[in-house]
Amino acid sequence: MSPTLPTAVYVLCFLTSAACAGLLGRGYRRSRARLLLWSALCFALLAINNLLVIVDLVILTERTFRLERLVVMLAAVGVLLFGFIWDLEE
Secondary structure, eight states, rough: TTTTHHHHHHHHHHHHHHHHHHHHHHHHHHHHOOHHHHHHHHHHHHHHHHHHHIIIIIIOSSOOHHHHHHHHHHHHHHHHHHHHHHHHHH
């Protein structure tokens, strides 16, 4: 397997997460549905996580960003979970 294939997958995952965050953010601006806001924030954090994967596994291979990636992923899931709970109460 070529070493460029994993890099291409990492970049495509980042672009997909960023595009989802942008589309969800645009949907939130139009409808003001808060669940779209929480989903947009979650996908933005997931895009940051994917960017950290690229930096960790492709660019700076001598240093590991595993802890930072896990913290960002936990924050993304936490934001979405908070949004689900908050919107459920109302």
